[in-house]
Amino acid sequence: MGGSVNMVEETLKLAYGENSDLLKDKRVAACRLSLGLVHAGSSLTSKNVFPLIHKSIFLFPPGPKRTKWVIFLLHACAHNPTGVDPSEEQWREISHQFKVKGHFAFFDMAYQGFASGDPERDAKSIRIFLEDGHLIGCAQSYAKNMGLYGQRVGCLSVVCEDEKQAVAVKSQLQQLARPMYSNPPVHGALIVSTILGDPDLKKLWLMEVKGMADRIIGMRTALRENLEKLGSPLPWEHVTKQIGMFCYSGMTPEQVDRLTKEYHIYMTRNGRISMAGVTTGNVGYLANAIHEVTKSG
Template identity: 35%
Template sequence: MNRPDSSLDEKGVSQNGDPGGHLTPLTHTHTAAATPEPTLLSALKKDAEVKKVFLAGKEYYSEEGKTFELRLVGKIKQQLSTDPTLRPEYPSSLGLEEFTRRATEVALGKSSRAILENRVLGVQTPGFTAAVRLGAELLKHWYNVNAAWCGTVYLSSPCDDSLASIFQAAGIQDIREYYYWDDKQRCICLEKIVEDLERAPEKSVVVLSASAHYPTGADPSPNQWSAITQLIKRRRLFPFFLLPAQAFCSGDLERDAWPVQYCTSQGLELLCAQSFSHCFGLYGEAVGHLLCVLKHNSLLLSVHLQADKLVQSLWAQPSAGGAHVVATVLSNSAHIAEWQGEVQRIVERCLLIRAILREKLRLLGTPGRWDHLTQQGGLFSCTGLNGQQVEFLLNSRHMYLLSSGCLNVSAINGGNVDYIAQSIHLALTTSL
């Protein structure tokens, strides 16, 4: 049988470039779309402009423009490195027990009824993305036991670009969006959130940011959370919370996790993907956690076994280093106080940056209202700039931010805030 793929030229090379006419396994691999942050970072490195500004990163940047290590974390690392009781050994597949216990407590509260009734499972993961992936895998296996779930997942618009592909990698293809951020009003639109979720099929999974929503920095108020939770409960939807930077929004662990705690108090089952990389400055150590809150204790063993089986096929064991640091801090009240003090100073700096940028835009007479800058929280802010204005900033002012107009507030400092404010002003006045 003649096949076009195997035809050879006079040198014995196939038309597809393979000597001998044999296809390699990767011949027909599709080129994936480039993710925004690495693409922008690559362009930044090639940019020779002295005033260039990178506002698309996910890390916390200090006033000097460098990623920041907390002093307490540095001390704990040093102490652990000389601790003779710590032996180099593989942790359990579900992670360090002390870490999962403390991570569960900071998300749900020590007095949580779900913890007291022993219907909570915590799994340490190698980072936030891994926690989301494990949650997606559990959902697929969990619901497919009785084939009751069609696999619909709702993501906020906008959201982290990688979220959809994480669920798709777990075999969940029905990914939809619910309206979240109103570009014109520059705020959350509860009415449209409710409208979209009212149409969601029963048992749909709704992915929710508990605090410091990425990339907008805008979070629902307690009253809005109450309305969303009651809708989820009434429509029999399943909440999947994201908590990637707990305490980085308000400076308080419990306050940032309140939506998760409220949802649990309403008797709902849920998943919550956590990360401690941001709030502990452990960017290179990928410390994540997946929290599973069940309705009944009788389900705990089966979910535990399923999680263990999935972990064995995904990464076998998480790394122990960063988890030891987090567990050491969260198990000592004095350490917690010192850590929260450092985090609070970070939060206060970000709030000050927001206020300064807003005031500079006001003094420049920049068109529009900018109060939303100080109404948002955490590291990120959705400015309200459109695609054309973002492109102007990139090409004419060497400012790198996400195409949605969202940026990392902590990357703004005393050395670049005037330039950034002037650039935003030009982007709006030039495009008028």
């Protein structure tokens, strides 16, 4: 039920660091999950605050409002849908406030490497919380950074007080996994463990992840430059200030509807653009369409 041991071990190194003392001391309980990472994590908790899709994943009965020991779902990097990540200084302040209030952080890390192009840098938020002595939960996915959408490969981990507690928590994770899938499919896990377990393949993967991240960053610049060249009366600095696969454009639902009807450009009605779908071949057309539906304000 725990899934591929090699895949889990390599995945934990990505999140917590190659030479993490937590891993050496066996303080991290982890389980390979093929889907439902965040949902399974929610089953270990009680109350939460969630954006968008997470509202349908974390479902808890109504209860009294809390000011202490609240479990928060945080995006480790490349926040979806806004693309706005806290700075390192802000993460440290957030971590401090969690300490003061006694809150618990559950990190959703679906885009590690796809934000800055560096998986280590993208895990900085988690490392800051660990430096401050937090016990955290973390859901990792390879759907984006390895393109394994069809295999739904991921890992759910929980940092514990000691090895004994980690053994107990892992047992609970396996009990949660039992009714969900019993035994996870192995194909995607073998791909991940093969790549991360081989230094040469891992190096190649890191180069390719950086290449994809750099391409997305480049498309953000191109989109903004095209809009500015068209004489858009609106400010578009936020396009290049944001990071990751998605851009929160600021367009209204009505403007998005016009993009769909008049230009056959599709995105969610909250104005979120999938930057991974923007290319050198279509960025000009996209910019022109956005300009046409937004130029009147």
